Amino acid sequence: MERWLGRFAELFYAALRIVAGALFACHGAQKLFGVFGEKATTPLMVAGGIIELVGGTLIAVGLITGFAAFVSSGQMAFAYFNFHAHGSFWPIQNHGELAVLYCFVFLFMAARGSGPISLDAALGRGGRKRR
Numbered sequence: 001m002e003r004w005l006g007r008f009a010e011l012f013y014a015a016l017r018i019v020a021g022a023l024f025a026c027h028g029a030q031k032l033f034g035v036f037g038e039k040a041t042t043p044l045m046v047a048g049g050i051i052e053l054v055g056g057t058l059i060a061v062g063l064i065t066g067f068a069a070f071v072s073s074g075q076m077a078f079a080y081f082n083f084h085a086h087g088s089f090w091p092i093q094n095h096g097e098l099a100v101l102y103c104f105v106f107l108f109m110a111a112r113g114s115g116p117i118s119l120d121a122a123l124g125r126g127g128r129k130r131r
Contacts (some may be wrong), residue, residue, distance in 0.1 A: 014062070014117035020105055021060030028053025043106060051075045059109065062118020066110050073106035 003014070030039035031049030040046045051071060058068035076099045086098025091097040114120035 005053035010116055013112070013115050015122065016105070017062060017065065017109060017115065017118070018060050020102070020109075021056045022056070023056070024102060025053050025056030029058055048075060054076060057072065059106070062114040062120050065114040065120065066112075069106040069109035073103050073110055076100075076106065 024029045024035055028049045028051070030036040030038070031045055032053055038048050052075070055068045055072040055075070059065050060073065080091070080099040080103065084091065084094040087094035087096075091100045099123065104105060113126055120126045
C-alpha cells in the first residue's frame with residue numbers, strides 16, 4: 001500500500017540531505033572562521049570543523065554522500081562520547097542530542113547514498129531510484 005506522502009519520498013530525502021548538510025557545514029564554518037559564534041581553539045576542534053565544513057557541503061550537494069556521511073557520522077559519535085557522554089547517560093541531560101541525531105541521520109544517509117536529486121545523479125554517478 002502506498003503511503004500517503006510516499007510519492008514524495010525522493011524529494012523529502014533530498015530536502016533532509018540538503019538541510020542537514022548545510023546546517024552541519026555551518027557548524028564547521030563556525031569552528032574554522034568564527035562565523036555564527038566562537039572559533040575553534042584546539043587542533044581537535046579544527047579537525048572537527050574541517051570534517052563538518054567539507055562533509056556538510058558534500059552531503060548538501062549530494063556528491064559522494066555515502067562516504068561523506070559515513071565520516072561525518074563517525075565524527076558525531078566521537079564528539080558525543082568525548083564531549084557529552086561523561087555528563088550523563090541520557091543525551092537530553094548531557095546536551096548531546098544534536099550529536100546523536102546527526103550521527104544517526106548521517107548513518108542513514110551513508111547507507112542510502114546521494115539519491116536521484118543530487119550532484120552525483122546529475123553527473124551520472126549513482127542516484128538511481130530504489131524500489
